[in-house]
Amino acid sequence: MSAEIASMLLADGRLPTGGHAHSSGLEPALAAGLRQSQVPDFIRGRLETVGVVEAAATVVTRRWAVSGGSGSELEAISNELLARTPSAPLREASIQLGRGLARLASRLWPQHHAVQLLMALPGHPMRPLALGVFTAVAGMDDTAAARSCLYDDAQTVASAALKLLPVDPAEPVEWLLQVAPTIERIARAAVEVDCAADIPATTGPLVEQWSLEHNARSRRIFRA
Template identity: 55%
Template sequence: MSSVVDLLLPDGRLPVGGHAHSAGLEPALRAAMPPAQISRYLTARLHTVGRVEAATAVLARRAALSELTDLDQIHSAYAARTSSSALRAASVQLGRGISRLAQQLWPAEPCIAALAAMAAPYRPVAFGVVAAVAGLDDIRTARTALYDDLQTAACAAPKLIAVDPVEPVRWVLALADTVERIADLAVTVTGCADLPAPTAPQIEQWSLEHANRHRRIFHA
């Protein structure tokens, strides 16, 4: 089943609300980032937001298979490394969607019950718990979490700018090696204190500005 889940979890059609998010691309473009810089934006996001989320998902996966009480600590550690309230709110929206789906698919799993007990689980925490239940190992969890964020932005691009639909596919393929390198880094995390904290101040600022806009296509 794990090979199927590798494909299913980052699918934009999965009913967890991902279709309403652009992985920060809409805020970036509305802030006048040139479309020609999208590939660089995606690279920067993978190295910052993506790396933190992938490592958090790996820790959550391990906790789901052993110490469920550690999920709250992982949840807090992720929040401490995500300074933008808008990014945290977007992560909660997605985390709740993943949690609802998991409760329907695996209602008898203790770690899913623990996830359901969290009022506002962040996306990578929920993602890691589902990865554990679905049989993904650490590297698959990290890789899938990174790809999910990457394809979310790529799929949003044609809705935001005039671009050949082939171009977003090219962006994703060009970053395949980057995804693998960051996934390799993510699985080296040993605990909450070891969780990486690379920052993306511009992405954070854009997310805060976007949260106050009344006319927008995506939540974040």
Template identity: 50%
Template sequence: MHTTRPGGTGQIGALLLTDARLPGGGHAYSAGLEPGLRAGVPATAVPDYIAARLRTVGLVEASATVLAHRAVLETPRGLAAVHDALLARTPSAPLRDVSGMLGRGLVRLVRRLAPDDPAVAHLDALGRTPQRPVVLGVAAAVLGASEEQAARASLYDDAQTVASASLKLAPVDPVDAAGWVLGAEPLIEEMVATALAVTDPADMPATAAPQADQWSLDHQRETRRLFVA
């Protein structure tokens, strides 16, 4: 168990944070795909849905991840400002709740892997619902991953979450789902570069996804569902 931040390239840490087997609660989240399909989005449009998320929600969250990573390494007290900026860009209460649930799972991971790291105390200060992108940035820093690796992990995880959920929600060939994620690589790299260029919480992108926000509100009232959002 690590008590200090590991050295090296951080590549294993970055891979760990994108592993679907990580005990962080991600299996309960479809990144909005379930309510989208219920609303009439055809399964054939899932690649377009992945791309739309990467340009909107994905970019916002990757930017928050980068800023949180920097805050841990420079001024940890700045985490609260990043967290507040992300909350302001997440108007849907159900989506804030889900992000907080996933964030708590990552906090548990960081606390167990690096209990003596000062970043853990700053995560605790964010309250009971620390938003996942902020915790992801902290976790990446603690595990020795770079801010670029953290941004890529955030965006890859978003695309992979949608693709994985599609296998449970629609008649999708797993090979096709894998191809969708691979096909998103150029866009992911573009969004990584954009996220890395953000220098201040006030400048964090506010690319809205109002339809997805509405779907999340509708989904919260559903009594028969596979995913929480």
């Protein structure tokens, strides 16, 4: 598989990883009063906080996989990411997405050492770890891995908006084009991270609070 094709696959909403069941926090944000006109700012805010953390973790994991690292090293990356995800519902959502992506990787490359260690990780991998391994095995470089992580988060919000808001289908496409420079800038920053301990610890307190409220609701469209 070429790196270019792998990048296209990861950007495809039909990829069987369970992402269609998530809104990247848009549903709870709207329930808390976010207006439709603020969705582009919401996307940008996620990229600047959650996005940079997850993109950096993806890059660090990709490098680990390429270098043939050990299971204990992968577990250390996982612990650093868990520590930077204080909301239990957000951790669980990331694990659900990571489990789906890891399952896909194990189907495509069952004999790869990094994939086997990913599947053996205690507690199941969060999304950035699974994405890091997937991008490594698929031959993608650091920048492409970070970009895939960031774009997936942004397009998840945009796709969810079509189900949650009375929006013209062309408008979410415009949102993604508007944040493209932000994605590129944060991808470059993520590549500058040297090791797991240096992964940024930025977060969005409102996103965390909304995730807790959303988790307690009995009526919802998306899991997170």
